[in-house]
Amino acid sequence: GAVVSQHPSWVICKSGTSVKIECRSLDFQATTMFWYRQFPKQSLMLMATSNEGSKATYEQGVEKDKFLINHASLTLSTLTVTSAHPEDSSFYICSARVGNYNEQFFGPGTRLTVL
């Protein structure tokens, strides 16, 4: 149980375009989802926390107008990178938590390359 999927697993896009990444909890309802980004050989950096039905809470330094997060249901959260630029190229990983359960379950990640 506790499987989190992400789609797509990798994407290549041109600079200036927008990219949407989906995060789904497959066998549980996720009241909270988290979005991280990870640069090569670096750790995960939390970008934002989203609760179903409410606005996401962004970490300091993360542009909320550039990284749009929607958590429309208990099993789906989306991250849209708007007007992507090469410096946005990274590994984006989501995680999901159910209720007050302490564990976060991570998705497999999405590798974004902006040309």
Place this chain on the structure above:
Amino acid sequence: QKEVEQDPGPLSVPEGAIVSLNCTYSNSAFQYFMWYRQYSRKGPELLMYTYSSGNKEDGRFTAQVDKSSKYISLFIRDSQPSDSATYLCAMRGGGTSYGKLTFGQGTILTVHP
């Protein structure tokens, strides 16, 4: 100073060796401690979760927490080539920070046959 410090390695050991991975932290509000394993180009996988000082064992893995010293460790016994991965420590507090994890940099481990 980072809230969580972890030696990035890389660490290379022979098969069968005992591996010791460590993290130190500065935020005394951290109450819950986790170790994740991450294979290349994959999401992190939870290995161990602890919330009290002392040892917790699960198979070949032992997690150790010393809150007085703000120091946590993960020991891997009888290491296998399949243990080759990046190991991330993570921790969080309670209250308003509930759920938000702070990660260490990750230690790259290679176990060679």
